[in-house]
Amino acid sequence: MTFLGMPPFPQAAREALGDTQLRRNLAHATATIRAKRAAVVAEVPEWEELRRAGAAIKDNTLRQLDRHLLRLERSLTDHGVTVHWARDAAEACDVVGRIARSHGVDEVVKVKSMATQEIGLNEALAAQGVTAWETDLAELVVQLGDDLPSHILVPAIHRNRAEIREIFLSKMEGTDPELSDEPAELAAAARRHLRQKFLSARMAVSGANFAVADTGTLVVVESEGNGRMCLTLPEILVSVVGIEKVVPTWADLDVFLQLLPRSSTGERMNPYTSTWSGVTPGDGPQEMHVVLLDNGRTRALADEIGRQALRCIRCSACLNVCPVYERTGGHAYGSVYPGPIGAILNPLLKGVGTDAQTDSLPYASSLCGACFDACPVRIDIPEVLVHLRSQVVDVRRGPRPHAEAVAMKAASWTLARSGRLRIAERVSAVFSRLGRRRLPGGRRAVTRLPWPGSLWTDARDLPAPPAESFRKWWRRDERS
Amino acid sequence: MNARDEILAAARGALAQARSEESEVPGVHRKPVKLPDLVGLFVERVADYGVVVRRCAESEVAGAIAEALADARTVAVPDGFPHPVTGPAPSGPRTADAVVTTVAIGIAETGTVVLDHGPGQGPRVFSLLPDIHVCVVRGDQIVPGVPAAIAGLDPLRAQTWISGPSATSDIELDRVEGVHGPRSLRVVVVDA
Ligand code: SF4
Numbered sequence: 001m002t003f004l005g006m007p008p009f010p011q012a013a014r015e016a017l018g019d020t021q022l023r024r025n026l027a028h029a030t031a032t033i034r035a036k037r038a039a040v041v042a043e044v045p046e047w048e049e050l051r052r053a054g055a056a057i058k059d060n061t062l063r064q065l066d067r068h069l070l071r072l073e074r075s076l077t078d079h080g081v082t083v084h085w086a087r088d089a090a091e092a093c094d095v096v097g098r099i100a101r102s103h104g105v106d107e108v109v110k111v112k113s114m115a116t117q118e119i120g121l122n123e124a125l126a127a128q129g130v131t132a133w134e135t136d137l138a139e140l141v142v143q144l145g146d147d148l149p150s151h152i153l154v155p156a157i158h159r160n161r162a163e164i165r166e167i168f169l170s171k172m173e174g175t176d177p178e179l180s181d182e183p184a185e186l187a188a189a190a191r192r193h194l195r196q197k198f199l200s201a202r203m204a205v206s207g208a209n210f211a212v213a214d215t216g217t218l219v220v221v222e223s224e225g226n227g228r229m230c231l232t233l234p235e236i237l238v239s240v241v242g243i244e245k246v247v248p249t250w251a252d253l254d255v256f257l258q259l260l261p262r263s264s265t266g267e268r269m270n271p272y273t274s275t276w277s278g279v280t281p282g283d284g285p286q287e288m289h290v291v292l293l294d295n296g297r298t299r300a301l302a303d304e305i306g307r308q309a310l311r312c313i314r315c316s317a318c319l320n321v322c323p324v325y326e327r328t329g330g331h332a333y334g335s336v337y338p339g340p341i342g343a344i345l346n347p348l349l350k351g352v353g354t355d356a357q358t359d360s361l362p363y364a365s366s367l368c369g370a371c372f373d374a375c376p377v378r379i380d381i382p383e384v385l386v387h388l389r390s391q392v393v394d395v396r397r398g399p400r401p402h403a404e405a406v407a408m409k410a411a412s413w414t415l416a417r418s419g420r421l422r423i424a425e426r427v428s429a430v431f432s433r434l435g436r437r438r439l440p441g442g443r444r445a446v447t448r449l450p451w452p453g454s455l456w457t458d459a460r461d462l463p464a465p466p467a468e469s470f471r472k473w474w475r476r477d478e479r480s
Numbered sequence: 481m482n483a484r485d486e487i488l489a490a491a492r493g494a495l496a497q498a499r500s501e502e503s504e505v506p507g508v509h510r511k512p513v514k515l516p517d518l519v520g521l522f523v524e525r526v527a528d529y530g531v532v533v534r535r536c537a538e539s540e541v542a543g544a545i546a547e548a549l550a551d552a553r554t555v556a557v558p559d560g561f562p563h564p565v566t567g568p569a570p571s572g573p574r575t576a577d578a579v580v581t582t583v584a585i586g587i588a589e590t591g592t593v594v595l596d597h598g599p600g601q602g603p604r605v606f607s608l609l610p611d612i613h614v615c616v617v618r619g620d621q622i623v624p625g626v627p628a629a630i631a632g633l634d635p636l637r638a639q640t641w642i643s644g645p646s647a648t649s650d651i652e653l654d655r656v657e658g659v660h661g662p663r664s665l666r667v668v669v670v671d672a
Contacts, residue, residue, distance in 0.1 A: 042651065046509045056503035063498045066491040110538040114624050137659060138650035163652050183651040187659050194660065201533075216633040225608070225646035226663030232604045243487065250635040254510065254627040267627075268525065269590035269643035276638040283603035283638060294487045321625035 025113075026329050029157045030320040036266025037317060044262065054253045057380040058311035062301065068213045068246045069292065075216030079278020081288040092293050093124030096205060097236050099289055100130045103236060106202045109194075111220060111227040112136035113207025114314055115240045115241040115293055117336040121205065132205065133197050135226035137190050144171035148331055158329060161186065194226065194311075204285070208241045209313065210256060214249050217277040221260060221270050231274050237285035242293050244301075244310040256313060259376035263315040278441055295347030304386040306348045311377040312341055318371035318381060324364055329444035333361060340371035349403070352388065353395035362388035513624040516587050519669060522622045526667050529644025535669045541616065542566065545580060548666040552578035559604050560599025563616060573605050579613035580660070586622040587629045591644070593617060593667065594629060596627070596637040604638060606615040609633030610630070613662035615642075620672040630655075 041047050061068055073083045087091035100108060101304065108125070110132050122132040122143070134143045136139040138156035145159065145167045156164070160182040165356065168175050172193050179189055206227065210219040218239055220227045231237060247253065279288055300306055303453065319325050319339030330338030334357050335346045343361040350358050362385045371381040482487065515521055518626040519535070524648045536544045542564045549555055554571035565580055573579060583593040593615050595601045596599035607613055623629050633639060646661035657663060 025652070032653050049508055053509065054505050056505040059503045061506070063495060063501060065495065066488045069488065069491070085482070085487055087483045087486055136650075137661075138649045139610060140625065141650070156650055157653075160668040161654075164651055186651055187656040191659055198660075209544045217635050222660040223646065223647050228604070228608050228640065229660050232608055233570055236511070242492070251630060253631040257630070258509075258626050265649075267643070268528075269587075269641070271640035271642065271646050274639070275635070275641075277636045280597075280603075280638050283597060283605075292487070294483075294527050298487060298490035298494050300493060304497070305551045307494075307498075361523045471561070 003050060015056070023327065023329075025157050025160065026326055028327050031055050031261050033266055033320045037263060037320070038266075040262045040266055040268055041322075043268070044258070046476065048273050049463050050259055050440055051378050052253055052378055055308075056314075057247060057252050058377055059308070061246060062244065062307060062310055065243065067245070068130040068248055070214040071248075072211055072216065072246050073292070075214060076278060079216045081290055082215065084289060084291045086295070088295050089119035090124075092119045092240060092291050093121050095289075095291050096121060096240065097128040098237055099236065100203055101128065101299065102124065103131065103203065104234070107131045107133065107197075107201055108203045108205050109133050109135050109197055109234065110139075110202040111204070111206040111222070111230045112139050113205075113240065114206045114336060114354065115242050116205060119240070119293065121240070133194075133201070135194050135197070135230060136222075136226060137187060137226075140190055140194070141167060144168070151407045152435050158331070185324055191234055194229075198226075198229040198233050201230075201234050202232040203236040203238065206230060206237065206239045208239050208245055210247050210253060211241050211245045212248075212250050212253065212277075213246050217250060217275050219253065220274045221257075221264075221342060223271045225263065225272055228272055228274055231276065232284050233255055234285055236287045236289075237287045240291045240293055242295075244312075245457050257314055260313055262375070263313075263376040279291075289416065299351060300348035301377060302344075303348060303387075306384050308379050309341070309344050309348050309384060311379055312345065313377060314341075315376055317374040317376065318379075320376045321370040322343060323368060324366060324372070328364075332362065335361075340365060340381045340385075341379070342350065343387060344379075345380055347388050347392075349383075352391045353463075359392045359396065460465060502614060507622060509617050510627050512628070514625050515588060516520050517620045518624060522591065522617075523669055526589060526593075526644075527642065529591055529665075531591075531644055531667055533667045533669060535671065536672055538635045540669065541670050544668045545616065547616060548668060549580070549612070552576075552579070552612055555580060556602070556606055556610055557668065558600060558602030559641050562600055562667055570651075573602065573609050573628055574612040576610045579606050579610040580616065581607050582616045583621060585629050585632055586617045587624075587626060588622055590623040592629070593642050594633060595640045595642070597640070599638070604640060607640065607642075608661060611658075611662055612664045612666065613642075614666045616668045616670060618670050618672045622669075 076083050084095045086095055107128060108130060125132045139160055141156040141164050155366050158391050160181060165179060168189055169177065169179060175189055179185060206220055208218040209221045220231060259265050278284055292321050297310060297334055300310055322340050324340040333342045335342050337345045343364045346361050347358050352359055358379040367382045367385060369382050523533050523535055525649035528548060533542045544565045545563055549567050552568045554576045555565060555568040556570060556571055557565050557572040559580060561580060561582065568578060573659065581595060581602060584596040584598065585594045597604055636652060645665045646656045646659050647657050647662060648659045649655050649657055
């Protein structure tokens, strides 16, 4: 799913940079998680070796992907699971919707899953008269607030406690009006609200962090316990699994269950991990389905340099170390996959040349390389970015250079060197005093930028840079 | 072509060139690790999550369990639980304040208990709905790290790995414990 009507990255990033609350929350969140991650990674002397093992296992699996998928299909089937295959989002949503309707189910509970967000499952189910309840606290906040997630791991990081209280009071039935904005009280209110849903829902939808080919084991890694609820209480469980989630053997999990929690939340181990290999009689859901999802993954697989992005275990470490992400937030990427991984995964899954939003993403980076160093499966994100930029330029190269392509190159050139950024900001600050008009909604617009930005602003209106440029703000904030 | 055949064909087509390569998987991390004080490290790492841990001798287990259940009115006891449970009234998992279980394995490095829902542990719902979970771990069930745990567990059994109480940092990164699972985890380690 692409967020509808999202402007391309440079423009969305400018808007986000104007939002001080978002910047503060993000800076706090990423700094906190970075420090925790560094501490628990330092505890593991063989960390580098683990990273190499994780990368090699994934590479070897991807090279034989069709075989491992067939093996997985057989193991799942042997353990009482019905396997479905979905070429794209629509097909996957259709499978899940049909299962719900065939059981007369009009409400499902959901475990946070990137794959189901990617395919826009909630919206698709709603169109079929099935309500999907997000049960992860942050996802619940995002869903009730009619909002978009901004971070893989902490999707509501752009909301503060007062806003969350407001959302609960106005959108969560039966919330006590006396509710305070203490995080513990807010979490308790969500617990009460969702406990009812867990106990009454007949069907759950999950993703999976890993799918083991030779045993048919699915693995869900989580913190809150909503996953355990969804995987245990309902009668019917449908898991939507990207085809790149397959690992060959149970033994391979030892590498990933060390890499993932330390990279992700910066813990030695996340609070809860659930594993199951099909139906257990008398324990948990008695009807299980797995939807194996392509949705662009075989396209990415065909890209020899881009292929490595399919190693991603969605830990979000690359987001937390990314200087561009920290300043712009996740929304600017216009996708459920933000940050450095989003900047490569979205174009790889969709293909370049389909829309300006996706084509602008490989430029959402300064190529500083911090993401590669943090990545537990050693995805060389800068290498893939450069590779995709050349693809974008190629595909957009008409008889004349495409204005957008040049402007996006300029944007990345600007982000790449702090000195240039400082100059460009000063120039655009001067400029924004000159050429302003109003955008619909009263936002000021810069109608033209100096060259090479002019190539961009000739094509569209750009919201004015905030009065205080982010770098000025950053310097001030660092001192205080 | 149906979806299955088309996806498999696309994967084969994408991989035509890459088939023959194979990356070497380094394996030093799978070498058996010897830790001087396995049980001590486990106790320390479990406590790091803010969990109350009580280490005791075999003869003290019943007392330690009763102590851990002091604030519960009712308790769910799964079939095959090997220790006497006194104090709270017995109850089913959907209504009990607390549950007592054994475990399949404890992991020292990460302070994790793993349930495989065999005898003494109950089906998954037992350790999920009650607000207090008391786990009894024998010293000889503790392994050094994740590789030893993976090697020792049966993948065909449903498993729940538990490392501290459920938690969220979703609201301004403030840690709140006990979102959906048991809000309180208490661990009794029995020196075997
Ligand atoms: S690219 Fe690497 S660091 Fe980023 S989310 Fe994926 S696995 Fe984590």
